[in-house]
Amino acid sequence: MKHNFRNTALAALVALAAAGASASGTHAGGHGHDADEAIGKPGVATKATRTINVDMTDSMRFTPANISVKxxxxxxxxxxxxxxxxxxxxxxxxxxxxxxxxxxKKNPEMEHSDPNMVTLAAGKTGEIVWQFTKAGKVDFACLQPGHYDAGMKGAVNVTKTGK
Structure with a gap:
C-alpha cells in the first residue's frame, strides 16, 4: 500500500509543479493541454504509417537523435x-x-505511465505510438537524473503537409 501512496503523492507533486507552469490547466499526466497540442497526441497503433527504432545507450545518446516526420x-x-x-x-x-x-532530480524513482513517455530497465524494449499534428520541432529526452545534462536529448522535425 505504501508503494501506491508514494506513486500517487509523486504524481500529485508533478501535477502541482506543472500547474504553476501552465496557465491553460493540467491533466493527470502533469502537463498542460497547450503543450500537448504543440507536440501532437497519442496515436492509434493501427494507423501508424511507419516504425522508427530508437536505441538508448549509457553514452547518454539516442540513435537516431534527429528524426524527420510529416x-x-x-x-x-x-x-x-x-x-x-x-x-x-x-x-x-x-x-x-x-x-x-x-x-x-528531486524524485529519481518516480514512475511514469503517460503515453508520451517510456521508461526502460537495462536491456528492455518498449514503444510509443505518437501522432505529430503540428509542423515544427518536437523535443525528446531522457529525464533520469544526470542524463539530460549529459546531452541525452533529440528532436523530431515535423515538416508541414499541404493539408
Whole structure:
C-alpha cells in the first residue's frame, strides 16, 4: 500500500509543479493541454504509417537523435535500452522537458505511465505510438537524473503537409 501512496503523492507533486507552469490547466499526466497540442497526441497503433527504432545507450545518446516526420503522421517508436542503466524517452516541448527534469532530480524513482513517455530497465524494449499534428520541432529526452545534462536529448522535425 505504501508503494501506491508514494506513486500517487509523486504524481500529485508533478501535477502541482506543472500547474504553476501552465496557465491553460493540467491533466493527470502533469502537463498542460497547450503543450500537448504543440507536440501532437497519442496515436492509434493501427494507423501508424511507419516504425522508427530508437536505441538508448549509457553514452547518454539516442540513435537516431534527429528524426524527420510529416505533419499528421502517426509513428510507432520502438525504443530499446542497450545500456546497463535505466533510461527513458519522453516527448515534449523543451520547456516542459526541463521542468519535468527538475522534478525528476528531486524524485529519481518516480514512475511514469503517460503515453508520451517510456521508461526502460537495462536491456528492455518498449514503444510509443505518437501522432505529430503540428509542423515544427518536437523535443525528446531522457529525464533520469544526470542524463539530460549529459546531452541525452533529440528532436523530431515535423515538416508541414499541404493539408
Amino acid at each position: 505533419q499528421g503522421e502517426t509513428v510507432r517508436f520502438v525504443i530499446k535500452n542497450s545500456g546497463q542503466l535505466k533510461h527513458e524517452l519522453v516527448i515534449g516541448t523543451e520547456k516542459e522537458l526541463k521542468e519535468h527534469y527538475e522534478v525528476m
